[in-house]
Amino acid sequence: MxxxxxxxxxxxxxxxxxxxxxxxxxxxxxxxxxxxxxxxxxxxxxxxxxxxxxxxxxxxxxxxxxxxxxxxxxxxxxxxxxxxxxxxxxxxxxxxxxxxxxxxxxxxxxxxxxxxxxxxxxxxxxxxxxxxxxxxxxxxxxxxxxxxxxxxxxxxxxxxxxxxxxxxxxxxxxxxxxxxxxxxxxxxxxxxxxxGAAGRQAEQLAQKDVFDMLVVGGGPAGASAAIYSARKGLNTGVVADKFGGQVAETVAIENFISVKATEGPKLVANLESHVREYDVDVMDNQLGVKLTPSQGPNPYHELLLENGATLKSQTLLLATGARWREMNVPGEQEYRGKGVAYCPHCDGPLFKGKRVAVIGGGNSGIEAAIDLANIVEHVTVLEFDIQLRADDVLQRKAASMNNITIITQAMTTQVLGDGSRVNGLNYTDRATGEQHSVELAGIFVQIGLVPNTEWLKGVVDLTPRGEIIVDERGQTSVPGIFAAGDVTNTPYKQIIIAMGSGATASLGAFDYLIRHSVPEQANAA
Structure with missing residues (x-):
């Protein structure tokens, strides 16, 4: 064996x-x-x-x-x-x-x-x-x-x-x-x-000293920022809901320079191990829900956690990443986990021998269709645009497989089910306006990412897409608050770019700290 x-x-x-x-x-x-x-x-x-x-x-x-x-x-x-x-x-x-x-x-x-x-x-x-x-x-x-x-x-x-x-x-x-x-x-x-565990955790967290740098997020950007901050000798903390972020759900990584090939979970484990090599206070399984920037007599930024604890820091770096974009059509939430899925590698084997759809014709969507075609009976790809956006090599591979059907100018309008599981979907042909239905057992949504910034509206400036606007140093619209990675308006969402932006923002925060000292009376308080 x-x-x-x-x-x-x-x-x-x-x-x-x-x-x-x-x-x-x-x-x-x-x-x-x-x-x-x-x-x-x-x-x-x-x-x-x-x-x-x-x-x-x-x-x-x-x-x-x-x-x-x-x-x-x-x-x-x-x-x-x-x-x-x-x-x-x-x-x-x-x-x-x-x-x-x-x-x-x-x-x-x-x-x-x-x-x-x-x-x-x-x-x-x-x-x-x-x-x-x-x-x-x-x-x-x-x-x-x-x-x-x-x-x-x-x-x-x-x-x-x-x-x-x-x-x-x-x-x-x-x-x-x-x-x-x-x-x-x-x-x-x-x-x-x-x-009673959450309450005990909140009490312990509330007793922590003020951080020099508090990183919110444990993905590539957050890990990079924490390492650079700790190497500068700053009292550094990391608050992360789940260490690794979207990388943990990535199967094959072949464009991470100097590493020919790796997998998401392995890279996440290495990231966390590297961070813990330094004197970094890692507070995982903690979710930030409200950010109050320093103002008036309070010289510190305050981060309220879901469990009720509040953390304070002189500088704060937001690296909360992004999550899978949803279709926002009737039936999607009702059948989430009951046929509506977002990870073809995870859930694909459960649909062996069945008919499924992939929503989205970018690289992620066509890669998902190719992978699923080796497991399921048939894959229907629905792309909103007039043409696919995936790389040519992926399009050629998909076209060569006889159990993949690609439909462009298709707007998904409804997820159908029998009350317990998905059994189809409706879509509109955007070229003709005609309504169509497809019978299937599963729907894999691959239409991009949404930045995790809903809780930051009104705190820092955001783009219309909800991304945090940063300058060349990673500085947001609020002095002392920085941001990095997929949550920002960086034009390319890549692991290596997120790491670089994390380092940049961390160095930017360090430069800010040495130029903006906290008043002595605030320290005494």
């Missing part, structure tokens, strides 16, 4: 095991079950602390990673390869006593949770966001024996997926009921289970 190179790497990892781990395999005679049995045998051969047994289980094929010493249980229903292979390795290590990379306070919080929590996490093996969720829940299960988690490959267990109307991954069920859909962090899971 595993090649020699992978076996050698895994053998090295398994040397960190400190206690026995048992792999309990449930398998039938299907090809995937045979592959799973082979995988278990390969792992068994790499460490004396690992044993394998077979039982008839609820789901086949599946493999439970368990420890007799701790009575913990982590299960993989399906073959945990692709993006989920890392989840399997970590499950082995954590079950086998290798320390978790969690603060002691978080581990104590997990252990103290009352009651029993049985999670079921539906994934697709091509989903780059799913492992984050699986690994977060697996860590909880490795700490508390009253918590279990089962990763379920939705493409393999399609009957379950259909019965539960799962049309987006990751979808997490807790004790048989839908708990969350989409990316969710360990901190967010704990906040939902431990209702």
């Amino acid at each position: 595993l090649d020699t190179n992978l076996k050698n790497q895994l053998k090295t990892y398994l040397q960190n095991l400190k206690r026995p781990v048992e792999l309990v395999v449930s398998a039938d005679d299907s090809p995937k079950a045979l592959e799973l049995k082979s995988l278990a045998q390969d792992i068994d051969s790499l460490s004396e602390l690992i044993s394998v047994s077979e039982v008839q289980g609820e789901r086949m094929p599946s493999m439970k990673v368990t420890s007799a010493e701790t009575d913990t249980s982590i299960t993989f229903a399906g073959l945990p390869m692709g993006h989920e292979f890392t989840s399997l390795i970590l499950a082995l290590l954590h079950t086998g006593g290798h320390p978790l990379k969690l603060d002691d306070s978080v581990i104590a919080q997990i252990k103290a949770l009352p009651g029993e929590y049985h999670f079921e996490t539906y994934v697709s093996l091509s989903c780059q966001n799913c492992p984050d969720v699986v690994q977060a829940l697996n860590m909880m299960a490795a700490v508390n024996p009253k918590i279990t988690n089962v990763m379920i490959d939705g493409a393999l267990f399609q009957t379950e997926v259909f019965d539960r109307d799962i049309l987006a991954v990751p979808s997490v069920y807790l004790n048989g009921k839908l708990f969350s859909q989409g990316r969710i962090s360990l901190a967010e899971v704990l906040n939902k289970l431990d209702t």
Whole structure:
């Protein structure tokens, strides 16, 4: 099952095991079950602390990673390869006593949770966001024996997926009921289970000293800004809802100079690791909701967080990025996660053998159509403009595939469904005014990005598109407040450009600080 190179790497990892781990395999005679049995045998051969047994289980094929010493249980229903292979390795290590990379306070919080929590996490093996969720829940299960988690490959267990109307991954069920859909962090899971957690976090955050530089956003621009600020010796903080931003949802990155090819989640992990190498106060899973610039007797900018805490800083750098643009047509919100999707790599496998549509004919849209065409029965691309905007090489590839239909001058007007899932859409031919309907099971929206600036209206100057207007130093219309990355009016939205603008804005903020000192009486206060 595993090649020699992978076996050698895994053998090295398994040397960190400190206690026995048992792999309990449930398998039938299907090809995937045979592959799973082979995988278990390969792992068994790499460490004396690992044993394998077979039982008839609820789901086949599946493999439970368990420890007799701790009575913990982590299960993989399906073959945990692709993006989920890392989840399997970590499950082995954590079950086998290798320390978790969690603060002691978080581990104590997990252990103290009352009651029993049985999670079921539906994934697709091509989903780059799913492992984050699986690994977060697996860590909880490795700490508390009253918590279990089962990763379920939705493409393999399609009957379950259909019965539960799962049309987006990751979808997490807790004790048989839908708990969350989409990316969710360990901190967010704990906040939902431990209702007092947010209040305790707010109290801790409110006690923090005034920052020299507070970066709002943890994407490439925010990470770059934080590093440059910390290297200047500034007291630097980072507030991020989710570290990585849109990059975490990017599969292939091949234009990041000096790196021939990488993946979004890997780049995000490297960004966060680099930031944490410096003396930077990273406050993740925190969302800013109101910004009050310094004025009158108050020399500091104040950032109000969703949990009620307020942070203060002499300078502030906005790098809140952007999110997927929505169609804003009837039915879109009703069927979001029920056939309306925004990540073809994540949710595409759930539509295997079905008919789907892609809205948008730019690079993202045509790339999505090409990827989906290898999975689904048929892809219909609807482009609003008179012609596609994607690169020629992508257009030629799409045209060569016999299960992609491209319709230009098409304005989507309504998402149709049966009350539980999408079954079609309506569009208008902009050339003739004629109305058309298309029967399908899924709609993938790929029509660009919207800057995350709704909460900043009236605070800093914005373009008609909602982008923050900045000068050549990253300065906004408010002295001491800077901005960088996709949230600004920079003409090109690229990772490498966001990083550069983050560095520029950070240096601009440093220059501002050394030229605008805080009054002594304010320091005394």
